[in-house]
Amino acid sequence: xxxxxxxxxxxxxxxxxxxIDYMGRGPxxxxxxxxxxxxxxRLKGVLTPAEEQLSQSTDGKELVKKMRATLIDKARxxxxxxxxxxxxxxxxxxxxxISTESGERVFVFALENNLEKNFLGKQDS
Numbered sequence: 001x002x003x004x005x006x007x008x009x010x011x012x013x014x015x016x017x018x019x020i021d022y023m024g025r026g027p028x029x030x031x032x033x034x035x036x037x038x039x040x041x042r043l044k045g046v047l048t049p050a051e052e053q054l055s056q057s058t059d060g061k062e063l064v065k066k067m068r069a070t071l072i073d074k075a076r077x078x079x080x081x082x083x084x085x086x087x088x089x090x091x092x093x094x095x096x097x098i099s100t101e102s103g104e105r106v107f108v109f110a111l112e113n114n115l116e117k118n119f120l121g122k123q124d125s
Contacts, residue, residue, distance in 0.1 A: 001118075003119070004116070004118075007034065007087060008032040008034055009032070011032040011039060011083060012030045012041065014082045014086060015043065015107065016030050019046060022071055022075055023068075023071065024048060027045050027105070028044050028045025029043070029044040030042070034115050035116060036114045036116045037114045037116075038111065039087065039107075039109040039115070040106065040109075041107040041108075041109075042104065043106075043107075044102075045104075046098065046104065047064070047100070047103040051064045051100075052103070055101075060100075064100050065100065068098050069096075072094070076094060079094060083109050089111045089112050089115060090111070090112040091110070093109075093110040094107065094108070094110070095107075095108040095110070096108070
């Protein structure tokens, strides 16, 4: 059985690959946290140079957020499959937002089972 850290690292790698494949570039930094029945992924530096330019106006910020939300909605089945395969549990829902101020994005995957309980009392490397 994989450790919590190994699963978190695998999720980070998968999300980085998703960002590269679907958004055109990967984030500068990615961290994943398993918290009970949630998987939280924090990505830093996700905005493209064009999105950074667009984000200088209110209309542009809304456009970037809408475009990113639409892309995630289209890719939702793929994300459910990838994260479900890594965690070994069904994904119930996905919540996400992007900050056009900081260039950070957060994914929160709600899982069918409490994944963290599998690691209680076990040494994580």
